[in-house]
Amino acid sequence: xxxxxxxxxxxxxxxxxxxxxxxxxxxxxxxxxxxxxxxxxxxxxxxxxxxxxxxxxxxxxxxxxxxxxxxxxxxxxxxxxxxxxxxxxxxxxxxxxxxxxxxxxxxxxxxxxxxxxxxxxxxxxxxxxxxxxxxxxxxxxxxxxxxxxxxxxxxxxxxxxxxxxxxxxxxxxxxxxxxxxxxxxxxxxxxxxxxxxxxxxxxxxxxxxxxxxxxxxxxxxxxxxxxxxxxxxxxxxxxxxxxxxxxxxxxxxxxxxxxxxxxxxxxxxxxxxxxxxxxxxxxxxxxxxxxxxxxxxxxxxxxxxxxxxxxxxxxxxxxxxxxxxxxxxxxxxxxxxxxxxxxxxxxxxxxxxxxxxxxxxxxxxxxxxxxxxxxxxxxxxxxx
Numbered sequence: 038x039x040x041x042x043x044x045x046x047x048x049x050x051x052x053x054x055x056x057x058x059x060x061x062x063x064x065x066x067x068x069x070x071x072x073x074x075x076x077x078x079x080x081x082x083x084x085x086x087x088x089x090x091x092x093x094x095x096x097x098x099x100x101x102x103x104x105x106x107x108x109x110x111x112x113x114x115x116x117x118x119x120x121x122x123x124x125x126x127x128x129x130x131x132x133x134x135x136x137x138x139x140x141x142x143x144x145x146x147x148x149x150x151x152x153x154x155x156x157x158x159x160x161x162x163x164x165x166x167x168x169x170x171x172x173x174x175x176x177x178x179x180x181x182x183x184x185x186x187x188x189x190x191x192x193x194x195x196x197x198x199x200x201x202x203x204x205x206x207x208x209x210x211x212x213x214x215x216x217x218x219x220x221x222x223x224x225x226x227x228x229x230x231x232x233x234x235x236x237x238x239x240x241x242x243x244x245x246x247x248x249x250x251x252x253x254x255x256x257x258x259x260x261x262x263x264x265x266x267x268x269x270x271x272x273x274x275x276x277x278x279x280x281x282x283x284x285x286x287x288x289x290x291x292x293x294x295x296x297x298x299x300x301x302x303x304x305x306x307x308x309x310x311x312x313x314x315x316x317x318x319x320x321x322x323x324x325x326x327x328x329x330x331x332x333x334x335x336x337x338x339x340x341x342x343x344x345x346x347x348x349x350x351x352x353x354x355x356x357x358x359x360x361x362x363x364x365x366x367x368x369x370x371x372x373x374x375x376x377x378x379x380x381x382x383x384x385x386x387x388x389x390x391x392x393x394x395x396x397x398x399x400x401x402x403x404x405x406x407x408x409x410x411x412x413x414x415x416x417x418x419x420x421x
Contacts, residue, residue, distance in 0.1 A: 053096075055096070056096070057092050057093075058092070058093055059096075060096075061089045061090065061094070061096055062093055064086070065089035065090060068085040068086035071085065154175070161175055181386050182333055185333050186248040187223050188223060188334075189221040189222070189223050189332050189333070189334040189335070190221065190222045190334070191220075191222050191335070191336050192219070192221035192330070192334050192335075193219070193337075193339075194217065194218065194340075195218045196215055196216070196217050196218075196326065196328075196340070196341040196342070197216045197341075197342045198342065198343040198348075199213065199216075199345070200214070200347070201213060201318060207321070207399060209259070209260070209322075210260050212318045212319060212321060213318070213321055215316065215318075215326060216316050217315055217317065220311070220312035221310070221311065221312075221334070222308055222309070223309065223332070224308050225309060228303065229297070230250075230296070230297050230299065230311070231247070231251060231294055232250075232251055232252045232253075232272045232294070232296075232315060233252070233254070233292060233293070234255075234264045234293050234317070235253070235291050236255070236256055236258055236264040236291065236292060237291050238255065240292070241253055241255045245331065251311075251313070252315065254270050254317055256269050256317070259320065262318070263292075264291065264293060265292060268318060269318050270292075270293060271315060271317075272284055272286075272297075272314075272315045273313075273314040273315060274313065275311070275314075276313070277300055277303055277311050278303070278309055278310055280300065282297050283297065297313075299311075321397065324394055324396070324397075325393065325394050326341070326392070326393045327391075327392045327393075328390050328392070329388075330389045331387055334387075334389075335383065335384045335385075336381070336382055337380070337385060339378065339380075340378040341376060341378075342375070343395065344375055346395075347398045349396045349397060349398045349401050350396045351367075351394070351396075352394045352395070353365060354393075355379050355381075356390065356392075357381045357391070358389045359381060359383055360383075361381070363379050363381040364379070364382075365377070365378070366379075379391055
């Protein structure tokens with residue numbers, strides 16, 4: 038059974054043939070009448086007969102032939118199209134592939150996000166030779182990179198450790214004051230930045246997913262100190278594109294929060310350079326200061342100075358997820374300005390970072406004294 042479009046086309050042809058034929062016959066009759074009548078003599082100067090014959094021939098022969106030859110004409114057209122496609126298919130395929138490879142922005146005009154995900158996943162499975170691995174790897178990449186709320190570039194963090202003068206020199210409550218300064222470029226996802234210090238792990242985990250949270254610090258209560266204490270956490274200053282911004286502090290049940298606006302002149306679609314400095318208390322017997330990279334970061338560098346802190350040795354543990362090895366620099370504790378530095382060029386995935394781990398001088402002395410008091414024990418190895 039013919040389609041509705043085909044039946045409509047045939048009806049139009051039949052109607053057109055009828056109208057053209059009738060008009061052609063009418064013009065020929067008019068020309069015949071004009072030739073034998075004085076009233077129609079003026080029509081002899083017009084090609085009425087020729088036009089009528091042409092319309093009559095067209096309506097009776099040409100359109101009728103098109104009507105009965107339609108099926109064969111469509112078959113011939115389909116055959117020519119299949120031939121052209123079969124001959125030009127490799128060239129068309131190469132043109133499409135080259136267009137997507139060298140002009141990837143054209144993909145966004147013809148494919149949805151779901152289609153793009155399938156294209157990437159299928160391409161990755163071909164490249165890796167493992168479909169399951171490609172699916173899992175791309176899912177992790179999509180969650181960590183595409184789902185990230187921000188991306189940092191040229192991130193630099195500098196840390197200075199000093200003993201806390203208000204607490205005991207050793208034992209429980211002995212603290213270091215860590216002055217931490219961050220600077221990086223990023224595209225803001227919110228006009229407000231928040232810096233929080235809490236003593237509740239559940240609240241701390243919630244802050245990690247907050248897009249307005251720039252820094253989170255967890256401080257377990259020690260004696261009279263908790264997350265609400267001004268000595269535990271303080272945001273000293275914050276600048277955006279070199280301009281200092283006003284800071285507001287608020288105390289809550291679970292801790293304290295410092296809030297800062299990026300400024301009315303900063304737009305959320307413009308990359309800005311933000312730098313901020315905050316001070317925190319770090320327990321000396323904890324032996325570790327941990328710095329997180331919560332966002333995808335390009336070109337990261339971290340350095341720490343620990344002079345006059347009674348630290349015998351400072352070690353750096355990096356877990357920066359990237360294909361290259363980070364660069365480490367050490368100035369030993371005997372140096373006038375002992376410090377450590379770690380730098381990584383290129384992109385790192387989120388949930389990475391560095392940890393500074395120290396050994397105190399007094400712990401080494403206590404360990405040496407304890408070992409001298411003990412008698413040596415000789416054990417004989419048993420060979421098999």
